[in-house]
Amino acid sequence: MTGLANQYQAINLSQGFPEFDAPDFLKKRLAEYSEQGFNQYSPSSGISALQNQIAALIARRYKQTVEPESTVTVTSGATEALFVAIQAITQPGDEVIVFDPAYDSYAPAIELAGGKAVHIALRAPDFRIDWQEVTRVLSAKTRAIIINTPHNPSAKVISEQDINELKGVLIEHDLLLISDEVYEHITFDNHRHFSALIDDEIFSRSFVISSFGKTFHCTGWKMGYCVAPPNLSSEFRKVHQYVTFSSFTPAQLALADMLNVHPEHVDELAQFYQQKRDTLVKALGDSRFKILPSEGTYFLLLDYSAISSMDDVAFCEYLVKEVGVAAIPLSVFYDSPPRDKIIRLCFAKHTQTLLNAAHKLCAL
Structure with missing residues (x-):
């Protein structure tokens, strides 16, 4: 189009x-770091200054504490993070539940891993999840569920009831969660964003994926990150190192400064x-x-x-x-x-x- x-x-x-x-401050910091020679590989999981600022952002926005070194992995965009999370957990024959309408990278990544995307259609105008239907499609092969909130393209936000229903399904059936939260900071009319990070039991089995491109108007930088508990982050990083290995070094340093100096x-x-x-x-x-x-x-x-x-x-x-x-x-x-x-x-x-x-x- x-x-x-x-x-x-x-x-x-x-x-x-x-x-x-993108904000002027962010662009200036990017240029300064590049000019100063910060143009080589970063650590594969991300520069510690940025990992620390992400952890601080999570603490401020969600009242949750994560250990940055072992749980935060910086990626070359949220799409890379989605791909890596799917590859890390999906074995041939596994099924992953996807709610349609859905971002178009989910199903191809599942299929590339040898899995099967099980589609559940959400219907206009409310696009609400039917949790009874979710239960009906579960099988012994179901490995994970992918959610997206705030949701592209429906512009809906998952409710507290949805989070409670999701939690019950994940625990009862021992499933993993990939939570696509790239629009996490863009909610309207006092709608609350219910992140997978806010509940310890949900987070213990989750990959939570975010996008700096959406937050800072710099989609062309392709900068995102995944937050997951240490055991899942370890598996995530085993794939990440062979996809991009590391992400744009000057941008990581600039983003760390932006989060620190301009939290507003x-x-x-x-x-x-x-x-x-x-x-x-x-x-x-x-x-x-x-x-x-x-x-x-x-x-x-x-x-x-x-x-x-x-x-x-x-x-x-x-x-x-x-x-x-x-x-x-x-x-x-x-x-x-x-x-x-x-x-x-x-x-x-x-x-x-x-x-x-x-x-x-x-x-x-």
């Missing part, structure tokens, strides 16, 4: 990356994006789209069933070519797509970009 947006000079609200730049950036992120969400929602108020609630992430779902009978892929092609706005069809996030007429917009954009896109969409 980004390629089509460029081809047709359309406003790009499709691919999930910010239109604005993380704390202000939710309000920053809530204002953008509200701007787009208000601007679309007179449109014929039905706006689905966005509880977190920087995505908004629109139901276009009052506008067109086209399927969502065709409708997105029509939008970019004829209307001048690029969006993402929801069906591509499903193994067995529903017939919903829903598209996803990314509102990590400048205010004027959002207003210009909404003006075009309101004309439909």
Whole structure:
């Protein structure tokens, strides 16, 4: 869709990356460390200054203590962390539960490890997990569950009840958890992010994966991390060392400084994006789209069933070519797509970009 947006000079609200730049402080620190010669390999698990700042962030945000050296592994993006976690625990024949709509890297990584992704479809408009269905699909081959909260693309946030249900399933069936929390700091309307880190019993069997790219508007740096108990981190690192070995050294040092000197950036992120969400929602108020609630992430779902009978892929092609706005069809996030007429917009954009896109969409 980004390629089509460029081809047709359309406003790009499709691919999930910010239109604005990373903080100046962070960019300056990156340049300074590179200029000072910090351009060689870092320790495979990460530079200790960054590991320590991640542990401090976890303590501040989640009131949990983790030992940075043995539990925090810095990775070349959250996608690498997801891949490594899946490879570390999945043996041929294992089954891993995936909730659709899902980030598109989960199933291929499971299949590459010789496992099978067992898809459970979440349905619009609430996209809530049916825990009875989860129990029904469990088998002797089930190895792990992957959750994503705040959830891309539905923009939903897992509830406290969901966490309690998840905990019961994990313990009763002795399963592992991969918790994709890359949008952890972006929740709206006082919705709380229930991290796998907040419960000791859940964390004891979890890989918790985060993204600096999402938090600091620098997706092109490909910097993320995985937090897991020492026994799981040990297995994780056995794979990580043969995937990227280590991650971008100057960026690690710059990120450590950013977390230390400007902790307010993380704390202000939710309000920053809530204002953008509200701007787009208000601007679309007179449109014929039905706006689905966005509880977190920087995505908004629109139901276009009052506008067109086209399927969502065709409708997105029509939008970019004829209307001048690029969006993402929801069906591509499903193994067995529903017939919903829903598209996803990314509102990590400048205010004027959002207003210009909404003006075009309101004309439909």
